Amino acid sequence: MNPEIEKIWNVLQEVPDPEIPVISVVELGVVRAIEKSGEKIIVSVTPTYTGCPAMKMMEDDIVSKLKEKGYTDIQLRTVLSPAWTTDWLSDATKEKLRRYGIAPPEKSTADKNALLGKPREVKCPRCGSAHTSMISQFGSTACKALWKCDDCQEPFDYFKCI
Amino acid sequence: MNKQEALIDYCLRLGDNSLVLGHRLSEWCGHGPILEEDLALANIALDLLGQTRNLFTYAAAVEGKGRTEDDLAYTRNNYEFRNALLTEQANGDFAVTIARQLFYTSYAWLLFTELQKSKDETIAGIAAKALKETSYHLRHCNEWTIRLGDGTEESHRRMQDAVDSLWMYTDDIFAQTEGDALLIKEGIAADAATLKPKWDAMIKETLTKATLKMPEGGFMMKGSREGKHTEHLTYILGELQFLQRTYPGMEW
Structure with a gap:
């Protein structure tokens, strides 16, 4: 894996699930992919449940954590397939x-x-x-x-x- | 109707179903017969709203006129809604809500099972996701139908009344348009006509277990696909759309 991408995966390990703070959004399986296009960081996320109100908070937390680490150009992309599974x-x-x-x-x-x-x-x-x-x-x-x-x-x- | 218009209409049909039913279920919040049911109905409402968001977002993207999921929910008029008449019916007592859940959820489960195989990747993705949630909803209403039907004399009577009173709206769930025919031919939409006999069998099985009688024949109300609704939808929209109608574009 590209070391910079790997670094971002590690950064997102620090973003906790807002409802279950003992696990991160990466461990929960919500973060599906991280790509870099030019200077832009594209993070693909998938919802656990389609109506889960914590999703918006997780997305906001992901963006603010990346900003805190100095990334400025961040794009979140929602993917539905494959559907999230425990x-x-x-x-x-x-x-x-x-x-x-x-x-x-x-x-x-x-x-x-x-x-x-x-x-x-x-x-x-x-x-x-x-x-x-x-x-x-x-x-x-x-x-x-x-x-x-x-x-x-x-x-x-x-x-x-x- | 061309393929693009048909696809928008189809997404609105499915999204309106879950929006309106989700709104109805959310009316139970704080009024459930027991705490666990209060939570259950609110949880199901949340899943339905999530499904609506996915479908509206896709409909808006296919339309490509800059409308958003919120515009579709808050600024369309009564006659532009495509939800099945069943979904807008009032909550009634708990038995009526469960009968409405049973009729709708059995259909949704069959529908999403088919749509997982849709040639439209977005529809297939939304359906695969929704199916997982719908499996839980189905179990919930099947269990309650049996518990109430095969319960006390009073619960049996109420459950049978609920099934009988909503029966007239069940054919309308399967109503199709020329646009649907176009999408079915392309492998995008599911053919509701092939779902109906499976639905009949599912409902019959649950009602039999619940010692309830399956209604037969009788007058069937229709019209949702043409935007002809029962009076209930207007009241739902009055509440749902109040803020955006009064203060257009309001955000907080």
């Missing part, structure tokens, strides 16, 4: 979510099974128990569902697989 979250990123108290997503096939009515296993991020149940498919943000642990009784967020 499969892009690395194991290390998932572990950060778990430690933050959010049950990380399984592979997307796990939720497809659930759509077909098959049981799915979501472990409590606090005590690790698999004895959990869903309260609501829709949680505090578009990307999360609301679950509770039937052992330690704590409610928790589950990062939905899509």
Whole structure:
């Protein structure tokens, strides 16, 4: 990779997700590509959910972080294909979510099974128990569902697989 | 109607569906029967608005006259809207909202499944994205239809009333224009006529599980593709467009 482009990837690692500040927009998989055209830096981003209100904030944060690092000519481009998937979250990123108290997503096939009515296993991020149940498919943000642990009784967020 | 006009009209049809239904669902915010449903309906509304933004942005780009997604949402008149009559119907009680969700979401799920294969790359991208969200919406309304239909005597009665009262708007969801025919031939649009039997089967399956009767026949209201709406749309637009109509170009 071009060292300057690599440097920009590293800079964007410092931009946190506004809702889940323990992971960056790069780890979330929202930044898809970084290119340079002349002096212009073109950052391609993809939304997690089409209506996610945090997207605008992430875009603003990306631009202001790059400006802070001295880049002036910045263009953001929204790409929709391929559609964002939680499969892009690395194991290390998932572990950060778990430690933050959010049950990380399984592979997307796990939720497809659930759509077909098959049981799915979501472990409590606090005590690790698999004895959990869903309260609501829709949680505090578009990307999360609301679950509770039937052992330690704590409610928790589950990062939905899509 | 040429191909460009047909494509704009098609995007507006899909975008208006999600805008108007999203607006309706957002009316539940703060009024949901339980907290989880308040969140669920607001979440679904948000996804629908996101889909609208993508479709309007594309319609505006195809049109190429400098209009934006906001212009399309806030400055078109009632008769320029192309949303299905079903989507503008009032929320009613929770059962009516769920029946409206069931009828629309089953259609949207079938539609986006087809449109993922569209020869128009932007449409295919928007559809692939929307399909993931719609799968969750579908599960939500299927579960509630079954829970209410196969619940108490009261919830069963209300759910059946809701299904019966909205049935007359279901044919209109599948209405097509000459422009659609042009796009279908080019592999851009999905043929709603082929979705209808699949939709019938999906609805029948859920209603049967919910111990509800599937309505048959009866008068069917139509006209949305020609911009003929029920009285409800005007009230929605009155609220939705108030600010931009009163203070054109206002930003904050």
